[in-house]
Amino acid sequence: MVTISLAMIVKNEEKNIRRCLNSVYGVVDEIIIVDTGSKDKTKEICSLYTDKVYDFKWIDDFSAARNYSYELATMEYILWLDADDYLLPEDVIKLKKLKKNISSEYNAIMMKYVTGLDSKGNETFSYYRERLTKKSCNFQWNEPVHEYLDTSGPIGESNIRIIHGKKRKTALKSGRNLKIYERYLKEKGYLSPRGTYYYARELKDHNRIKEAINQYELFLDTNMGWLEDNIAACSDLAKCYFEINLDTLALTTLFKSFLYDTPRAEVCCQIGYHYQEKEEYERAIYWFQLILTLKMPKNCWGFMQPDCWAYIPLIECAVCYDRLGDYKKALQFNNRALKHKPDSIQAKRNQDYLQKKLSAL
Template identity: 55%
Template structure:
């Protein structure tokens, strides 16, 4: 059976770190905590789980801190978690089984990262992350922000999920400031850096700058396929916010250059035509979204609602606008199969009930 070192970097995580460590303490063989400047009780709480607590001066570089934490590991494999991550009981059982059965030839294990949820706790965004890696391979973290381990060797996908349970938002503007510090030195961002910088700009409401850097990223021609498609999706939203529907349509269609259609792209195209009140065209794209096979093993972002709930609820809207009440009810009922307590579903049910009463 393999042994596992848990390596974490933390700062001011007193509200969540015990929850995280309690969820993983029965899986790992050592816990390494690297603190980057806590002023709360993070280190005191962590000391109840491990005596391997190290200080690391923060230098605006997540990879540097993670690589330092990895340098302290001594077990066969290294697992990383953030302090607001947990391993749920069902996934803990799977993890223990993996630990008992993992073949020593395996270099890296990918695990699903569930990072966003609706109001009822259903996962809305997930993707694979490089989660468990063989220590003797000396994998290194890359990029100062939105860091990653370079993937190579024998890699397998696992059905284990790591659940992100954020209690508080990330430090406002922290990542943006790090990127802009890098740019101020005259250094060029990598293609990955351009992509994530554009996302940070968009999330900060700087849509003109986001558009500029999304396009710079795509024009490199060096982006990871799934990042290219996500960039097209995000860029389309930026264009819509800027009321630039012409470029919104162009960038959505450009996404088809990279791979087969993604449901979120088809739904954005549906919305493009819905917004123009061209409901028949919108219906085409929402139905295409429903016909696509949802990926199970890909390493890209999976925006789950776009593969089922969103196209169904939007088809209900389109058919209602066309005066086809029967089809509108059918698609609202299909949307209810995925989110029965959703406020829009419940509103539609009441609306359709009243409409039928008026017709009668």
């Protein structure tokens, strides 16, 4: 059995930190807390779980703070969590099992990061992050914001899920990440390809659409991005083009995503929605039905929206066939959607509506 240090950086997380630490307390062998300037009771709460609570002067660099936390870790492996992350009981069991059986050949273990759940607890958005790494490898965090661990060597994949809860105050509202990027640009004059991609996302989220377009295009032109980031950038860039009514450029960008890998359901949904909004229902149906022939990529660590691979195309095919007056086909697709999501209020309402339409014929 290996030993694990939990390394965290925190600030003003008194409303989140208990849930996080409670979920892994007793499983990890050491808890390292690096506080970057809390004004609330975060440090007091953390002190109930560990005596290893340290201060770090904030310098607008998440990687610097995380690297400091990793330097303080003393166990064989290091696990990182944010204060609004937590593990469900079934995933705690999996973590205990991994701790007992992990192969020494792996330098790092990827875990699923679930950032979206519906009211029933089903995943709506997820991707993978490097979560558990060997201390002896001395892997370093990079980038001042939207940081990542630069890992190498054999990397394993676990089905352990890390759930991301909502923060009390989001970085988007404060503009924190955008300010960090702009300060970095002012001082350094450039961003890495990955930094350019995430800077574009921040600009888009702050509705600075034309600036976001410029950065997305710059990122894609480097041809240096991770495949999954390239696909996500095409999707986001298309949204920006649609926002300013450049539909042809938007569609061209979505089609460009197919150059990186087989078509993704999330992208095909965007195309289908576009034609649906234009009331070109047969073209919309083509793209929604195409999704039902696709296979979800294996070992994909990028952004995934499970509903886009079955439920959404089925329910939207039902909507499109209804608009075309083919209620029988609409009901067939809606029933298939119900099988995927038996508790779907929309599908249940559609079913009642379509059955009445058919009985009136």
